[in-house]
Amino acid sequence: MAEESFLADDFLNQLMSVGEVDLLVGIPSYNNASTIAQTLHCVEESLRQNFVRERAVILNVDGGSGDETRQIVEQSSERREASHKGLTSLRTIHRISSIYDRSPSQGLALRSIVAAADLLRARACAVISPATTSLTPAWIASLLRPVYREGLDFVAPLYVRSRFQGLLARELLYPMSRAVFGQRIRELYSDEWGFSGRLASQCLEQDVWREEAVRARPEAWMAILAVGAGLKCGQYFLGPKTVSPSATGPDIVEAIRQTVGNVFWCMETNQSYWMGRSNSQPVSTFGPEHELSADGIPPSQDKMFDLFRSGVNELEPILASILTADTHAQIKAIALSDRAKFRFAAELWVKTLYEFAASYHHAVLNRDHLVQALVPLYRGRVYSFLLEHANSSAEAMEAQSEILCQEFERQKPYLLERWTAKS
Amino acid sequence: MKEVIIQGLRQAYSNLVHMFAEFLPRLLVMLVIVLVGLVVAYLLKTILRAVLHLTRLDRLSEEAGASRFLRMAALPSMTELLSRSLFWVTWCGFILIGISVLGVAGLQEQISRLFLLLPAIFVAILILFIGLVTANFLSRAALLAAVNAGYPSPKLLSWSIRFVIWALAVSMALEQVGVARQTVIAAFSIVFGAFMFGLAIAFGLGGRELAREFLERNLGEKKREKYEEPQPL
Secondary structure, eight states: OOOOTTSOHHHHHHHHHHOOOSEEEEEEESSOTTTHHHHHHHHHHHHHHHOSSSOEEEEEEESOOSSSHHHHHHHHHHHHHHHTTTOOOSOOEEEEEEEOOSSOOHHHHHHHHHHHHHHHTOSEEEEOOTTBTTOOHHHHHHHHHHHHTTOOSEEEEEEEEETTSOHHIIIIIHHHHHHHHOBOOSOSSOSOEEEEHHHHHHHHHOSOTTSHHHHHOHHHHHHHHHHHTTOOEEEEEEEEOOBOTTSOOOOHHHHHHHHHHHHHHHHHHTHHHHTTOOSOBOOEEESOSOEEESOOOOOOOHHHHHHHHHHHHHTHHHHHHHSOHHHHHHHHHHHTSOGGGOOOOHHHHHHHHHHHHHHHHHTOSOHHHHHHTTHHHHHHHHHHHHHHHTTOOHHHHHHHHHHHHHHHHHTHHHHHHHHHSOO | OHHHHHHHHHHHHHHHHHHHHHHHHHHHHHHHHHHHHHHHHHHHHHHHHHHHHHTTHHHHHHHHTHHHHHHHTTOOOHHHHHHHHHHHHHHHHHHHHHHHHHTOTTHHHHHHHHHHHHHHHHHHHHHHHHHHHHHHHHHHHHHHHHHHHTOSOHHHHHHHHHHHHHHHHHHHHHHHHTSSHHHHHHHHHHHHHHHHHHHHHHHHHHTHHHHHHHHHHHTSSOOOOOOOOOOOO
């Protein structure tokens, strides 16, 4: 039991009264009053239907909600206890609620969840976002079962996406993490995932919880930790995902700061693992590996190109300190090209990202600033993608994504060269 | 008459010899102090340089953007700059102590005044350095935020922030050293006030449309069409 001293006494008392469990479902919440009751109901239904004999606990960790979230959780627990008295003879589904901090942080929420999993010796755990409105009991079972029954240590979700959704994941996060870390996990950055008690204990031993990269996006760090430790990873197809309208996701700048900053940080802290690897391996996949739906209309593009062009122009000294002269010259050249004929080629895109990663490693300037300087270039790449694929079918887009992934893998020696070059 | 002249010359010669006899040991002591100071300063420089290399100060300075500024000003790296500064400050201190040993009237007072100023000069240099690093960091942060948000004239915003912080740091450093305090405060107030007034006029006249749009967007019913990027995740 590693380091449980950060847990509040009340929380510890609740955990000790539960004893050991087989399954743990963590629900990190922050101002989710409109959806939390439905989430709790869904999780409980899933445990009742799919894990009849297992001991289970539902753990709500709150980041200091200012709305009624906490009260709803407490009231629903009381109602449930009254209504289910005497009907839960085959299993025990406990509910625990606690505040992990006065301000929301996915990393600190996960820290409480893995500490609880470690303390209760849970074998399989899942983290579920209360902002997800398309959650079904089957989702929770899909994340827990591969861990509990198949012996996997990390289970990522797979969602149905429209053609123009999740471009950051498809153009950058997935292909880059696949090439660098060598595992084909498509959704490293998601709000739902499953993991084993063994992985929870390993996570708890790491002294990284105050790192910004882990505080913001702990799920990818957890996956990469599992990959690096040689644990078994997989992914489960869950279907279409919708979120509560009140839960607006991060804007593009914040999303890049969180996710790309996290990838670069994981590269920095796992060098010994990934530097000796080439190519990538598929992971156990349950259901279709990917599914782009044909719907979705291409978003407005003109402003995106303007932002790319002005970014390349205004950030010239910053980009000059990050990129090699050749790459910088190529980007400046395409920024001057006609917007209708604009192309940000995959080869240049991969080279740019690898140079950004190496500059992050060499700390040529403040690392958060470095990641932010990538935003205009990402916009350029997305503009080029939209121009090229406005009328493409989902299959053509998938094929293009695979070509990009292979380009990332092909250029990995270049990443190693820049990474090990003296700054 | 002749004897008086000879007596006077003898007296002058005797005084000169006496003076030299008194001065020469002091001069030797001064030279020894200066030489010892040179050795001590060199040793301190070497030790500091090694310690700063170990603490990777240059990387931190690079990260904070201070190194770029030093390169622009044709200055050496941060480690080299600090260790060389320590060398010169230490050696100058020893030279001043040596000069004070000479016992030249009037010089003593000036030297002691200079010694009293040394801590203030150090603090002033520190203020300037912190100001430089802060200005660079914040102006770059503002530039990135403005560029990524698509605001007009991001460089103007960035340079404005840099200028204000520099002006503040320079006036604080001069105030610390005690150089024409009243003048510095007055000059800073005038420069800062003029800058803010200029900004107010510029935004007031040039940004009427922008302000109207902003108010309409945030308070009014008429909403501008919002630019939405594709969902990134």
